């Protein structure tokens with residue numbers, strides 16, 4: 001299968017929380033979109049790997065993704081090693097995405113911190129003809145999406161106003177993770193996951209004069225062809 005866009009994350013439910021709206025929007029526009037979770041989430045405090053697999057399948061349908069891939073790396077054991085680079089190179093070559101979405105850097109969970117570095121390196125090696133086996137492929141574009149509570153300077157924001165409820169439904173599909181349980185707080189203390197997901201999307205949306213948004217970063221400068229038609233309104 002050849003994908004237009006492939007989003008990587010450490011755990012099932014990560015892509016839904018970070019860029020679920022954007023993935024749904026891409027799929028609605030006819031792009032072939034996939035998600036790759038590097039681990040099966042077997043070390044999660046809540047839910048089993050099997051439960052999370054079924055939940056991921058339901059969330060995948062809600063977002064309209066064409067593929068849900070699992071890297072089968074150990075949960076709480078994601079390291080940027082040659083062995084794992086090889087595994088990721090195989091996935092990049094198997095799905096040949098033009099665009100790759102990675103989680104943002106600077107995160108407390110070591111799996112979250114290492115995932116963007118590991119996949120970024122694998123995307124490069126995947127383009128080397130003599131590296132490993134299989135036909136070389138290097139994604140044209142790599143984007144990072146805001147993942148954590150730490151500050152993140154996006155270079156562009158995607159309007160997800162029309163996809164926000166799909167995003168929320170895809171997160172809700174992970175009942176083992178996010179069904180309310182008395183006495184514990186997920187996300188920032190005192191808030192529930194849906195409240196902070198909505199709050200962040202609202203904040204990003206406001207920056208582009210829309211209701212909800214998701215913030216992305218790209219290393220390259222974005223070219224503007226027609227300066228008279230740059231989107232957005234000055235504030």
Ligand SMILES: [Zn+2]
Nearest residue numbers: 010011014112
């Ligand atoms: Zn995670």
